[in-house]
Every structure is written in structure tokens, then in C-alpha cells.
Amino acid sequence: MNKRRLNKLASYLDTISSKKFNINRWVGSTPRCGTTACALGYAGLMPAFRRAGLKTVFTEGDREGDVYLRGGSKMNTSAGAAFFDLSFEQAAFLFLPQGYGPKVRTKANGVTPKIVAKRIREMVAVGGIPEKYFAYN
Numbered sequence: 001m002n003k004r005r006l007n008k009l010a011s012y013l014d015t016i017s018s019k020k021f022n023i024n025r026w027v028g029s030t031p032r033c034g035t036t037a038c039a040l041g042y043a044g045l046m047p048a049f050r051r052a053g054l055k056t057v058f059t060e061g062d063r064e065g066d067v068y069l070r071g072g073s074k075m076n077t078s079a080g081a082a083f084f085d086l087s088f089e090q091a092a093f094l095f096l097p098q099g100y101g102p103k104v105r106t107k108a109n110g111v112t113p114k115i116v117a118k119r120i121r122e123m124v125a126v127g128g129i130p131e132k133y134f135a136y137n
Contacts, residue, residue, distance in 0.1 A: 002085040003124045013117040023097045023111040027065040039116045040080045040095040054083045
């Protein structure tokens with residue numbers, strides 16, 4: 001687990017408006033809101049993380065995109081797992097809507113960047129998924 005990178009992402013998420021956050025999309029663009037993204041989508045937009053090899057890329061001609069690890073060998077959750085040195089389960093817990101409960105898949109259900117930042121910090125503190133969350137997995 002790369003605690004330094006995770007803490008950096010948590011701090012960055014604290015600065016993101018809830019209106020610009022969407023746990024259900026890696027990254028997207030809407031006429032009303034401009035760019036929205038989930039936690040991993042924002043990670044791939046951070047300059048330091050882009051230089052380190054994690055990049056969020058809009059699909060050509062589309063208003064959505066994906067997150068890639070340098071070289072394109074891994075994308076989205078797998079890219080996040082590799083970049084932050086997490087298991088796939090840990091990455092899914094942080095970055096996928098299903099990690100926040102069964103209803104989040106179709107509706108954001110109040111998941112904000114601050115909620116994700118808090119969860120990242122909790123995971124860093126215990127070195128894995130905190131036991132209190134096991135009921136959701």
C-alpha cells in the first residue's frame with residue numbers, strides 16, 4: 001500500500017466540490033457541470049500522479065474516459081490497484097460504486113469526495129479495509 005500517494009489523493013479530494021464528483025464515472029463531461037470524475041478519475045488528472053504514470057484520458061470524440069497506467073497495460077480499477085500498490089479488492093473498495101453499498105451503482109447516494117477521502121485515510125491507518133466495512137463486501 002503506497003500510503004504517501006493515498007494520503008495525497010485524500011488531501012486532493014478534500015478540495016473537490018461534491019457537484020464535480022461522480023462515483024459512478026471514471027471521468028465525464030456534461031454541458032451543465034463541465035468535468036466530473038470519481039476519486040480515481042481525479043487521481044489521473046493530478047499533475048504529480050500523471051508524471052508518475054497514472055493518467056485519466058478522455059476517449060476521442062466522447063465525453064467520457066478511462067484511467068490508464070503508463071503503457072496502457074492496466075486500466076481503471078486495475079490501474080488504481082497497481083499505482084497505489086493495493087489488492088484489487090482494496091482498490092474496488094475505494095474506487096468502485098459497489099464499495100459504497102448496493103444502491104450506489106445506479107445512484108450516487110450521497111457519496112462525496114470527502115466521504116472517499118475519509119475512507120482512504122481509514123484504510124491507510126489500519127493498513128487494509130477496516131473491519132467495520134466487511135458487511136458491505
